[in-house]
Amino acid sequence: MHYKEVKSIVSPSNGMNLYRGCSHGCIYCDSRSTCYNMQHDFEDIEVKANAVELLEKTLSHKRNKGMIGTGAMSDPYLHLEKELQHTRKCLELIDRYEFGLAIQTKSDLILRDLDLLKSINEKTKCVVQMTLTTYDDELCKIIEPNVCVTSKRAEVLNIMRDNGIPTIVWMTPILPFINDTEDNIRGLIRYCVKAKVYGILLWNMGVTLREGDREYFYQKLDEHFPGLKERYIAMYGNQYILPSPNNDKLMKIVRQECKKHGIVCESDVLFEYMKKFETKVNMEQMSLFDYL
Template sequence: MAKTRPARGATVNRESGRFNLPERAADGDWLDDREIVDDGAAPLRTTVTIDTPRTIITRNTSPDIGFDQSINPYRGCEHGCIYCFARPTHAYLDLSPGLDFESRLFAKPDAPVLLRAELGKRGYVVQPIAFGTNTDPYQPIETEWRIMRGCLEVLAETGHPVFITTKSDRILRDLDLIAPMAKRGLVAVMISVTSLDPRTAMTVEPRAPTPERRLAAVKALSDAGVPTYVSISPVIPAITDHEIEHLIARAAQAGARSVNYIPVRLPHEVAPLFRAWLDEHFPDRAAKVMATIQSLRGGRDNDPNFGTRMRGQGPWAELLRTRVQIACRKHGLVREKLVLRTDLFRAPAGAQGELF
């Protein structure tokens, strides 16, 4: 039986078989082979591999996602959130969506250079670029790699709009870039806060900053004039849903403009990982959690259909909507359409253009 690793989210590291990949066993090259904890499980050592893509902007055509293009400076995420819908992407790399996803990371150090090149292409159409839509751009390794900052420098220089989603207060390191961009109408930030209880947060999102640090980041950003929003996604039945009203109250107190939510989604390999995590950490309510999720998802662990996948269906989904709406009205948080400026964009000059 798999041992729980301290400060990690997934409890297992096996493949799903979707791509006919073999089950992955601990092989020693990514485990700390010296330090053994009391339960016999070796803590995982995070490794980072350089990824060299040819392009960096990803285009999106999903009708229920509010952005057309995005950038992911990293593959995998050390925050280790058990619910992360991006976990299945590691299967394409012949790695496990489980522990590999949060310990075997890939960095794209050429991202700022690639971004500059793509913004300079003839015919480029300016639309806000979203960061943090797949993995967190301010996860711990950003402190060393600074890829997100490099991309922000290019966007600030060219007057390009950007929307950032993160659950890390590391974003405040780049306030010197973000605040001036906000004054020009070029940036907005979404901070994710899913629980106010430190123990719950540590279990659900083991390597993310504490809830209080995230709320402090909301306040610092708001005080600096940055349009800042709070996401309480995902709402997990019987684990975090009782905190909805308190979360919204604290978001308003910190200066958030609005609050966003999505019921927990369990696509592909996330579902068995989530079930194993429930059995390990919440065995007393695992059946109740999954029964409620299935009531939200048409009797399945996951609903992949556009529209309903983001809001759920049935009585529980309607109750969730009502609770969020009432709490937002109570605290003056009105849902607003985010509009960032695109008219300030100036393509980066090429070597030849700089001569004239």
């Protein structure tokens, strides 16, 4: 871990990343790619030392409130967050200034901040996004080794449901020849149905690999799935997009189950939902309008 002073913390599109790098150890992580020009080891987490101060300055000067997004490039609930509480301090500011929140994680540490998530959601909209890729917890420990297993993440979704907080599941990536099975997809969907998630976000079954990410992924394939790297290379070469041979079958299952259970699975609709800032007054008025 090391600290760095930064010039800004919120992007023009209201995105925010408090850390750079990750300790979760997911074997497929795109953030390892060299195209992001990280100047330190991926596991040597860069902490944006002045993030909280910058966020307060930004939110206090914004004329129009909106949704603040976090978790796209680095999970806001890394292991060191437990002590640093950078994310919690920023959520306190988002709550105080009455902005909305769209937060993405793989960690059950998010439950520590349930009080703030509820408070934000009572005033405007808080959307919790949880990544679920692997129904089998033992396989999950290999693919996403340093973060809580899928069953624990599913329980987080249930708790959010019980507290009226909308959730979206990122069901991606689905790795060819590893977890691209009907049993895996149906298992994940069962979790989503039970938790009454608002949406399931995915594009296709497969994974993307770039320089930096690809080398680490193949190293882990050699370690845990001997011979599979050669199968990948033979089928995909150096392609960026590696679609599952089971894509069509599995995507059909997702669409059918989402339609059956009233779960949104259109990615453009979900991104629009997460970006749209709504106060509780506006949402109640819209509900009344729909009823009339």
